[in-house]
Amino acid sequence: MRELINRLKTGIFTENPTFMQMLGMCPTLAVTTSAQAGLGMGLATTAVLILSNFAISLLRKAIPVKVRIPVFVVLIATFVTIIEMLLKAYVPALYNELGLFIPLIVVNCIILGRAEAYASKNKVLPSVFDGIGMGLGFTFALTLISIVRELLAYGTIFDIKIAPKFYEASTIFASAPGAYFVLGFLLAGIAAIRNKKSSKGRA
Amino acid sequence: MKDIIKNALILCVITLIAAFMLSFVNSITSEVIIKQEIAKQEGAFKQILSNADSFDVVELDEENSFGVTNAYVGLKGTEEVGYLYNITGSGYGGEIKIIIGINVDSTIAGISILSHTETANVGSKIVEDDFTSQFKDKQATEFEVVKTATSEPNEIQAISGATVSSKAVTVAINNAIEYYNEVVGGLD
Numbered sequence: 492m493r494e495l496i497n498r499l500k501t502g503i504f505t506e507n508p509t510f511m512q513m514l515g516m517c518p519t520l521a522v523t524t525s526a527q528a529g530l531g532m533g534l535a536t537t538a539v540l541i542l543s544n545f546a547i548s549l550l551r552k553a554i555p556v557k558v559r560i561p562v563f564v565v566l567i568a569t570f571v572t573i574i575e576m577l578l579k580a581y582v583p584a585l586y587n588e589l590g591l592f593i594p595l596i597v598v599n600c601i602i603l604g605r606a607e608a609y610a611s612k613n614k615v616l617p618s619v620f621d622g623i624g625m626g627l628g629f630t631f632a633l634t635l636i637s638i639v640r641e642l643l644a645y646g647t648i649f650d651i652k653i654a655p656k657f658y659e660a661s662t663i664f665a666s667a668p669g670a671y672f673v674l675g676f677l678l679a680g681i682a683a684i685r686n687k688k689s690s691k692g693r694a
Numbered sequence: 695m696k697d698i699i700k701n702a703l704i705l706c707v708i709t710l711i712a713a714f715m716l717s718f719v720n721s722i723t724s725e726v727i728i729k730q731e732i733a734k735q736e737g738a739f740k741q742i743l744s745n746a747d748s749f750d751v752v753e754l755d756e757e758n759s760f761g762v763t764n765a766y767v768g769l770k771g772t773e774e775v776g777y778l779y780n781i782t783g784s785g786y787g788g789e790i791k792i793i794i795g796i797n798v799d800s801t802i803a804g805i806s807i808l809s810h811t812e813t814a815n816v817g818s819k820i821v822e823d824d825f826t827s828q829f830k831d832k833q834a835t836e837f838e839v840v841k842t843a844t845s846e847p848n849e850i851q852a853i854s855g856a857t858v859s860s861k862a863v864t865v866a867i868n869n870a871i872e873y874y875n876e877v878v879g880g881l882d
Contacts, residue, residue, distance in 0.1 A: 550708070558701045562708050569712040573719045580726035583734070 495620045502624020508601045509632030510681050515601045519633060520670040522592050526649045529637025530630065531585040532592060535574055537626025539596050541619055542570040544610040548618035551611050563606045564597070571596045601629060639673050640664045732766065735780075735793065735808075742795035742804040743768040743776045752777070760873040761866065768795070776803050777874060783866030786858040787811040790820065794870045796878075800834045805867060810859075817859030825853055825860070834871045839864050 508514045518536070523529040546566050547554070554562045575593045578586040586593065596602070605625055610618040638648050644665035646654030654660070663669045728751045732739070739749050746768030754765055764780040776797045783790040788811040795803035807821045819825060828850050829837065839861050840849045852860035 553704065554708075555697075555701045555704055557697070558705045561705055565705075565709050565712050569715055572716055576719050576723040576727070580723040580730065583730045 494617060498617055498620040499624040499627070502621065502626070503628040503631060506625075507628040507632060508604075508625055509629055509636075510678060512601075512604075514604055515599045515629060518592050518595065518599060519636065520667065520674065522589060523633055523637035523640055523670060523673075524644070524665050525588070525641050526634060526637045527585075528588050529633040531582075532589055533626070533630025533633040535578065535585075535589070535593060536596055536599060536601070536629055537623070538574055539567065539570045540602055540605060540626040540629075541622035542573075543567045543602055544605055544618040544622035545615060546570075547606045547610040548613060548615045554611070559607075559611065563603060563611075567602050567606070568597045601625060636670070636673055636677060639677070640669055643673070644669065731764070738793050738806045738808065739766065739768065739778055739795075742793060742806055743778065743797075746770055746775045749778070755873075755877055758873070758876060760869040760876070762870055762873045765873075765877075774798055777878060779870040779873065780808075781866045781870045783862040785810060785812050785820075785862040786817050786856070787813060790859070790862055790866065792863060792866050792870075794829075794867055796834050796871070796874050800874075802829045802832050802834055804830050805863075807863070812856070812859045817853070817856040819853045819856060820859050820863050825863075829867060834874060836868050836871065837864050 502508070506512060509516075509519050515536075518532055522532045543563075543566055547563060550562070550566075571594060574596070575586075578589075578593065605621060609621045613621070642648055642653060644660060644662050646652060646658050646660045664673065732749050732751065736749065739746070748769045749766050750769060752765040752767050754762065760781075762779045762781050766778040767774055768776045768778060776795055778793055778795045781792050781794065783792060790810040790812070791808040792805060793808060794805045797803045805826050807826070810818065810820065812818045812820060828844075832847055835848055837848050837850050838846075839852050839857065841852050841857065844851050850860065850864050
């Protein structure tokens with residue numbers, strides 16, 4: 492049980508895929524224009540991560556080492572396509588917003604990374620929790636970035652007006668350069684917090 | 695050598711299982727997805743084919759589509775009252791997405807421009823009623839763009855200064871009509 496909780500903590504905080512491992516930068520920068528899109532993308536990726544970690548861990552003894560990468564890719568692509576069809580059918584608003592980035596989850600390096608680094612070497616239950624942890628970590632990161640961007644760009648969060656009237660919305664934060672600015676400042680902030688913590692630890 | 699065959703077989707089995715899973719999910723979702731696509735365009739559909747109360751997807755004749763991307767049939771109860779086609783024209787500024795409706799008696803029920811990137815206040819006038827209503831109620835035959843006042847029923851007067859945009863819409867509509875005549879067998 493401790494190990495399972497540890498997996499969650501690792502994914503969300505200590506090895507957060509976006510803020511610590513710097514993986515999956517492409518969707519991180521591209522879809523975080525609104526809080527809803529960021530959260531949706533995070534959850535879609537989480538679903539794929541859980542399913543692919545589960546299947547790969549289950550089949551880990553049957554998958555020959557030499558063809559493991561093609562097997563991983565086939566499994567991941569299958570789950571992504573399933574999620575894509577489900578979103579298109581039941582959550583079309585989110586599907587329209589994320590568009591091309593849903594099929595691109597296939598090549599999100601977090602998913603292949605977890606398959607190779609964890610699920611292919613560990614038991615099913617810890618692998619599922621690893622998927623949940625990494626997925627939630629990714630979701631947390633995307634949601635945080637997109638909340639900041641949406642607030643700065645439109646003065647709203649989840650389409651709810653937050654900013655006071657005198658705030659002049661600056662749409663640069665909704666475009667690509669804004670994504671880099673926000674990500675850069677968040678990374679710097681997180682690094683500052685960590686440095687403070689580790690220097691305290693030493694003292 | 696033995697290794698290669700074994701590995702290939704395992705990969706093959708896993709791919710087969712994946713394919714079965716995909717076809718299973720597809721069989722559940724495909725109908726819902728079609729309904730979603732119709733719901734998205736239903737407003738435009740109802741405006742064009744006002745006497746239809748429901749719409750259904752018609753399978754396209756892919757090899758002979760004349761550029762038609764989606765085909766729908768409008769139903770009143772179970773009776774077919776007209777057909778709707780999605781078609782894309784290439785305008786002055788990019789793609790022009792059009793819906794055209796044709797009644798069962800081979801007259802044009804109406805056209806609607808879904809999206810375009812034509813020049814504002816010039817080519818963008820293709821969305822206005824003055825232009826689109828020129829097609830309405832006419833026989834589904836080939837239309838021709840003219841720059842002067844029209845003298846024949848199949849002539850469409852171009853928007854002043856936007857001949858390219860006007861022609862793009864008309865060419866797309868002609869293609870859709872050709873598809874209609876080919877598949878549904880309208881006028882000869």
